[in-house]
Amino acid sequence: MAVYARVSPEHKIRVVQALKKRGHVVAMTGDGVNDAPALKNADIGIAMGIAGTDVTREASDMVLADDNFATIVNAVEGGRIIYDNIRKFIRFLLACNFAELLFVATFALAGLPLPLLPTMILWINLVTDGGPAVALSMDPSAEDVMQRSPRNPREGILHGMLVFIIASTLLNFAGEVFVFSWEYFIVGGSLEKARTMTFMYVAVFELIVVWNCRSERHNAFKVGFLSNKFLLVAVVASFLLTASLCYVPIFQLMFRTVSLNLYDWILILATSSLGFAVLPEIFMRKRRSRV
Numbered sequence: 001m002a003v004y005a006r007v008s009p010e011h012k013i014r015v016v017q018a019l020k021k022r023g024h025v026v027a028m029t030g031d032g033v034n035d036a037p038a039l040k041n042a043d044i045g046i047a048m049g050i051a052g053t054d055v056t057r058e059a060s061d062m063v064l065a066d067d068n069f070a071t072i073v074n075a076v077e078g079g080r081i082i083y084d085n086i087r088k089f090i091r092f093l094l095a096c097n098f099a100e101l102l103f104v105a106t107f108a109l110a111g112l113p114l115p116l117l118p119t120m121i122l123w124i125n126l127v128t129d130g131g132p133a134v135a136l137s138m139d140p141s142a143e144d145v146m147q148r149s150p151r152n153p154r155e156g157i158l159h160g161m162l163v164f165i166i167a168s169t170l171l172n173f174a175g176e177v178f179v180f181s182w183e184y185f186i187v188g189g190s191l192e193k194a195r196t197m198t199f200m201y202v203a204v205f206e207l208i209v210v211w212n213c214r215s216e217r218h219n220a221f222k223v224g225f226l227s228n229k230f231l232l233v234a235v236v237a238s239f240l241l242t243a244s245l246c247y248v249p250i251f252q253l254m255f256r257t258v259s260l261n262l263y264d265w266i267l268i269l270a271t272s273s274l275g276f277a278v279l280p281e282i283f284m285r286k287r288r289s290r291v
Contacts, residue, residue: 012038025150027072029064030056043153046072073146080148081141087157088136092213094158095165095278096129096206099172106177113191115180119255120199128203128242131234132210138230139214160216160285168278172205175271182267193264196246196257201268203242207235208275216284220276 004015012028016038019026028035028042031052036059039045047060050067057063064071100121107115151159179201184194211220214228225232245251246260260268 009034009037013041016041025153029069029072030060031067032056035059077141077146080145084142084145085137085139087161087216088139088213089133090157091161091164092133092136092210093129094161095168095213096172096209097125098165098169099176100124100202102169102173103176113184115176115195115198116202117195117256120195123242123245123255124199124202124206128206128238131238132207132231135228135231135234136210136213139228142215142217163285164278164280164283167283168209168275171274171278172202172209175201175205175274179268179271190258192256193258193260196260197264197268199255199257200242200246200260200265201272204239204268204272205275207239208272209278210235212276212278212280216280219279219281 004011007015012035016026016028020043026042027044027046028039029046029048030036030039031048033053033055036055039047039056039059044062045060047056047063048067049057049063049065052063100116104114104116104121107113176198180194180198183189183197184191210231211223211225214220214231215223245255246257252258
């Protein structure tokens with residue numbers, strides 16, 4: 001650590017530029033007119049809201065209302081938590097919604113019966129995915145949230161997710177094909193029952209995968225299932241609502257579903273457990289920690 005005292009405005013700019021050339025993300029704080037040029041050159045300029053001059057506040061990206069440097073740390077932590085939760089939200093939705101498109105398109109191109117009805121797909125996107133996705137935005141922070149080095153500013157929000165999304169899509173697609181083919185082509189069940197079982201499989205698979213979207217380093221069993229009560233309630237509610245579509249008469253008419261027996265549910269739950277195999281430790285690109 002280097003300390004500079006009584007530094008001229010020109011030297012402050014040189015310090016900021018030198019740090020940026022070395023790849024650092026630079027935050028500059030100041031309260032006087034002489035600090036304005038360095039604040040403007042930093043990645044983020046932070047002005048003092050109480051002691052700072054009007055010129056300093058105008059040149060800054062952020063104004064510290066209480067002039068307390070601890071507030072900067074809290075703001076960085078809050079920003080990282082929000083960014084992480086946005087990534088979780090996006091990863092879950094992308095990892096779970098491409099498989100249905102691939103599944104329906106494959107059957108349509110092959111001239112086979114439509115495996116999922118539009119109302120079923122709409123329900124999955126709005127109800128099965130909606131509640132858990134919103135609950136992910138309320139996830140508590142990771143233990144190492146303030147031990148990580150700053151991310152690369154040129155790094156996109158989808159950075160490191162591609163393999164995870166592909167793995168989830170392929171596993172989901174494989175399970176959909178298996179469940180539908182087993183019931184319709186092998187067992188010889190009705191088209192309505194095959195669709196119903198596939199519908200339930202997709203819903204349960206996605207409600208399992210969501211737990212592996214909570215961390216980029218650890219799977220659902222290491223993170224735990226009780227630290228986010230909102231997600232737990234959302235998953236249980238989504239499952240119960242979706243399962244009710246098989247047994248409530250008016251829902252059966254609306255979604256063209258049929259009742260399922262215990263053996264059907266055993267097959268669905270066993271196959272959908274593939275969602276636990278989408279492990280962040282394997283399929284997420286690791287970020288480098290601070291050295």
